[in-house]
Every structure is written in structure tokens, then in C-alpha cells.
Amino acid sequence: MPVAPAAPPLTIEKLVPGGAGFARLPDGRSAFVDGALPGDRVSVDAWIGKKGYVEASKFRLETAGPERVAPPCPIAEACGGCNWMALPYGAQLGYKAALVVEALERTARIKLAEPPEVVSAGEPLAYRLRVRLHVDERGHVGFFGRRTQELVEVSECLVAAPELRAPIAALGALAVTERSTLGGHFAAVDLRAVPGGEVELELEPRADMEPSGAPVDALVKALSAHAHVGVGGGRRGGLRRYELPDGGFLRVPGGGFTQVNWAVNGALVAAVVAAARKRGARSFLDLYAGVGNFTVPLARAGLRGVAVELERTAAAALREALREQSLAGVEVLAGDVAGTLPRLSRKLRGVELVLLDPPRSGAKSAVMPLAALAPKNVAYVACDPVTLARDLRGFLDAGFALEEVRCFDMFPQTHHVETLAWLRPARR
Ligand SMILES: C[S@@+](CC[C@H](N)C(=O)[O-])C[C@H]1O[C@@H](n2cnc3c(N)ncnc32)[C@H](O)[C@@H]1O
Incomplete structure (x- = not known):
């Protein structure tokens, strides 16, 4: 990997998606410094040169920015886990909203009227399951x-x-x-x-x-x-049996995917179920369903639907949880979302709620087939604001309007943020 020569101290301007601090080199190139915070003045001995920009994961702090605090964890600087722990918790929430605003603007030319609310974790430590x-x-x-x-x-x-x-x-x-x-x-x-x-x-x-x-x-x-x-x-x-706040439960195979922050996950799921009710949805399609984190609460709220999940063990666990709770109105399909959607096009045309919660890479290939289903509401849950922005642009171009964006702080002390976006067909 090419290594660019050292540069004079730089002042960090802002935080960017990925969590790094952003500054400009004297020659105009963008510089990304992991662990550096807005207002920090930092010296970097060795930049890693990339095409058109440079990055660094080690720096000397010459002057601390105005918000920098001593992190509560003694190994925070060396450890890769909590890259924003030197920011007070309230400031972390503000910067997460700013990351989402910037990702939507830069990637999708979507300008929000105001920064999204970021639902606080309440407890910013001791949350990882x-x-x-x-x-x-x-x-x-x-x-x-x-x-x-x-x-x-x-x-x-x-x-x-x-x-x-x-x-x-x-x-x-x-x-x-x-x-x-x-x-x-x-x-x-x-x-x-x-x-x-x-x-x-x-x-x-x-x-x-x-x-x-x-x-x-x-x-x-x-x-x-x-x-x-x-x-x-x-x-x-x-x-395993994972107890849910609504009195229900999930079944989870050993090593299976579950959200790591159960309190914030509860708030996210409750927000989806409440909005589904408010919008009068009676039918749903839950894509990237996992073990049914959304499917089971939606079914418990009286909606009928279809869940699609790639992992056979997760799909089987979801079927088992539905069976044990006598939730008969949900069909679970094990398979790839993009491959499954065409088969669902007749059955689910006009479905009242499509919920999608894809992995970090997003759901690019699913956007067009989903739009063709003409769903009445789309709820997109995303762990990466940049791929979310790309896919929202796809929905907007296919005739949908963005109604609401709200974030949930599932991962305090890090740059990661969970975003829930609601879309509806645009009036023509
Ligand atoms: C971010 S997790 C969300 C799971 C669940 N909605 C939850 O809240 O726990 C993404 C899920 O998508 C599944 N997945 C990944 N690629 C997929 C694909 N192409 N088709 C269907 N499911 C997929 C993964 O196995 C994983 O369970």
C-alpha cells in the first residue's frame, strides 16, 4: 500500500460516515483520521495514500477539540470497538444525526427539512449482549x-x-x-x-x-x-428463547443473528409496530427477517404476512416461534430476497407494509421488484446510512416519497447508527 509523506498538523472539520475525522491536506486532498474528533489538531506521521485521498489510524493529538473528554474506558484509544468514546454521549447523538443528513444529501440528493431525531439508548454503557x-x-x-x-x-x-x-x-x-x-x-x-x-x-x-x-x-x-x-x-x-417486551418471544439458533442492544431494539420494533397500526396496515412483507425480530411482534399485533430470510436455520426458528405462539397468519420463506420477490408479485400486490432490514450492503437489487409490488407503505431499517441513501434514491426514482426518517442509537460509543425510514407512493 503506498504511504504518503507526513503533513503539518491538521484541524479536524467534522466526522464522516465510517466514523473517522475529516480534514483537508494543504494540497486539497481529503484526509480521514480514525479516532480524531471535530476541532482536534492532529499530527500524522504516516498517511496511507489512496486514490484521491489519504487516511490514517494513528495520530498525535496536538490540541484537543472542544468536546473531547477522557473516555471512561482505559483501553478505548487502542481498542477498535468504541471509536467515539472520547465524545460526551449527547454529542455522539448529534453527530449521528449529522452523518445521516450528510449521507442522504451526498449519495441521494435528499435534503431533510431538519436533522432526524436519534432515539437515545438511555444507558450508553453496559448494553452489548x-x-x-x-x-x-x-x-x-x-x-x-x-x-x-x-x-x-x-x-x-x-x-x-x-x-x-x-x-x-x-x-x-x-x-x-x-x-x-x-x-x-x-x-x-x-x-x-x-x-x-x-x-x-x-x-x-x-x-x-x-x-x-x-x-x-x-x-x-x-x-x-x-x-x-x-x-x-x-x-x-x-x-434459545429470547423474551420480547410485548410478552412474546423469539427462538434463536445457537450463533444466530440477533440485535446486540435489546433495549434500543425494543424501542425500534415498538416504533415499527405502532406506525404500522397507525397507518392501518393489516398485511406485511418482512424481508431479511432473521429470526423474526419484526415478524413476531407484527403477527402478535394482528397483522398477517410473509417473511423472507436467507438462512435456513433462522427461517426454521421463526416458524417454530410462530407455531409455539399460535400465530397462524404468517408464511416464512427461506431464500434470497431478490430471487423470491418475483414469485410473490401476484400474491402480495398492494401489500400494506413492506419492511426491509438488509445487511450493511443494502438491498439494491430488491428495490425495483419491491416498487413493482406497489406497497402502500415501506419501512426501511438500515445499519449503514450510505447504502440506505442509495436505496432510498432508487425508491424515490420509482415513484415513492420519503415521509419520515428516525434514528435509533443501537451502538453507543461508536459511529454506528440504525435508521428507520418510511416511504409511501408519491401522489401524482
Ligand atoms: C441486519 S439482519 C436483520 C435480521 C432481522 N430483521 C432482525 O432485526 O434481527 C439481516 C438479515 O438478512 C439476511 N440476509 C442476508 N442476505 C439476504 C438475502 N439476499 N436474502 C434474504 N435474507 C438475507 C441475513 O441472514 C440476516 O438475517
Whole structure:
């Protein structure tokens, strides 16, 4: 990778999608500095030169910007997880709204009348239900550093859910006493707190290893005081029950996708269900449905519909949750959204609500077939404002109008933001 020469100190102008601080080099090129905040004056020794711009993940802070605070976590600077922890929480929310405004304007020429509301997480620490720790060959346990695979050792994580504190601390201690067993056999540890359920800890073996023997048994026993422990997928079987705020529940296969912030997820799902009711929707199509995070609450609210999900295990878990809760009005299809939509075109023409919650890459190939269904309402849930903007432009060009944009702070201390956008057919 070409490395551009160092430049004189720069003043960071703003934060951009991706979370980096933006500044301009004296020669006019854009510069992106990970971890730098608006108003910071920073020196960078080595820029990574890209086509038309430069970036850096290491910098010296010459003068702190007006909002910069000491992050509550002692490893925040080195760790790759919480790149905005040196911003007060209120400021984080304002910058997230600004990121969404900028993404919509730059990518889709959509000008919002005012910045979107960002629904606060309430609790900006201790929210993550899932954490993945890496183990190096020396038995150190931690997270990867900012844009590197260098291990940053941890024995506590301030954004992890309270239930995960004890197992993380136990791993930190074992990384000292059982270093060779951990490092010799395992590459990673997945921790997961099931809402209303137990804490699970999965030790992931190094490639081609089948850990066994007394030291491994002793390690598992020590960890079992704090969590239900599995080795190499040993606890992955069966369906977990995730309790929902509305009294229902989801079924989740071991290792299956779920949102990490259950409180904010509850607010997001409640907002979708309330708006669906307000709009008088009785039928829905839930695309990228996962284990039914939206499907189950919509069905519990009395709507009938179809859910589409690529992962067969997630689709099967959703069917099971619907069956157990006697929610008969929903059909679950396992398959690719773009491939499935043409088959649904007759059955779902004029459907009252299309909800889509695609992965970070968005839903580009689904926009046209969806528009052809002529849905009465579209709710787009996005974790990436830039791909959201691209797809919203597709909907607008296909005759829809953007009605509302609202954000949910699912990932405090980071630049990530969840956005809910509502569209309706434009009046002609
Ligand atoms: C961001 S998750 C959302 C899941 C769910 N809506 C939720 O809130 O938990 C995206 C989901 O889309 C699924 N997925 C990814 N690509 C897909 C495709 N081409 N067709 C259907 N589903 C897909 C993934 O398996 C994953 O479950």
C-alpha cells in the first residue's frame, strides 16, 4: 500500500460516515483520521495514500477539540470497538444525526427539512449482549485494535452487558493462569447473554484442533462458574428463547443473528409496530427477517404476512416461534430476497407494509421488484446510512416519497447508527 509523506498538523472539520475525522491536506486532498474528533489538531506521521485521498489510524493529538473528554474506558484509544468514546454521549447523538443528513444529501440528493431525531439508548454503557474476544497464541485475550489485528488485552469491557462482566473477568484471569491451554487450543471466545435467559460462552478452537484433555477440562470447569460453556460448537444445538417486551418471544439458533442492544431494539420494533397500526396496515412483507425480530411482534399485533430470510436455520426458528405462539397468519420463506420477490408479485400486490432490514450492503437489487409490488407503505431499517441513501434514491426514482426518517442509537460509543425510514407512493 503506498504511504504518503507526513503533513503539518491538521484541524479536524467534522466526522464522516465510517466514523473517522475529516480534514483537508494543504494540497486539497481529503484526509480521514480514525479516532480524531471535530476541532482536534492532529499530527500524522504516516498517511496511507489512496486514490484521491489519504487516511490514517494513528495520530498525535496536538490540541484537543472542544468536546473531547477522557473516555471512561482505559483501553478505548487502542481498542477498535468504541471509536467515539472520547465524545460526551449527547454529542455522539448529534453527530449521528449529522452523518445521516450528510449521507442522504451526498449519495441521494435528499435534503431533510431538519436533522432526524436519534432515539437515545438511555444507558450508553453496559448494553452489548454479544461480545467476541480473540485469543493469541501466547494466550492473551482481547479485542483487535483499531483497523489492525493486533490484540488489545481486556479483563473488562464497559459496553458489555452486566451479565457478561464476570465471564470476561474470568477469561482475563485465566489468560494469566491458564495461558498455554487457552493460547494453545483456542482462537476466539464468543459470549452471549440471552435476554431473560442464561449466559453462553463458546470457545472456538484453532484451525484443525480438537481440544481435549485435563487442562482443557479444567479451563471449561473454571469458566462454567460464570456461563454455560461450549467447545467448538458444542452448545450450538437447540433453540434459545429470547423474551420480547410485548410478552412474546423469539427462538434463536445457537450463533444466530440477533440485535446486540435489546433495549434500543425494543424501542425500534415498538416504533415499527405502532406506525404500522397507525397507518392501518393489516398485511406485511418482512424481508431479511432473521429470526423474526419484526415478524413476531407484527403477527402478535394482528397483522398477517410473509417473511423472507436467507438462512435456513433462522427461517426454521421463526416458524417454530410462530407455531409455539399460535400465530397462524404468517408464511416464512427461506431464500434470497431478490430471487423470491418475483414469485410473490401476484400474491402480495398492494401489500400494506413492506419492511426491509438488509445487511450493511443494502438491498439494491430488491428495490425495483419491491416498487413493482406497489406497497402502500415501506419501512426501511438500515445499519449503514450510505447504502440506505442509495436505496432510498432508487425508491424515490420509482415513484415513492420519503415521509419520515428516525434514528435509533443501537451502538453507543461508536459511529454506528440504525435508521428507520418510511416511504409511501408519491401522489401524482
Ligand atoms: C441486519 S439482519 C436483520 C435480521 C432481522 N430483521 C432482525 O432485526 O434481527 C439481516 C438479515 O438478512 C439476511 N440476509 C442476508 N442476505 C439476504 C438475502 N439476499 N436474502 C434474504 N435474507 C438475507 C441475513 O441472514 C440476516 O438475517
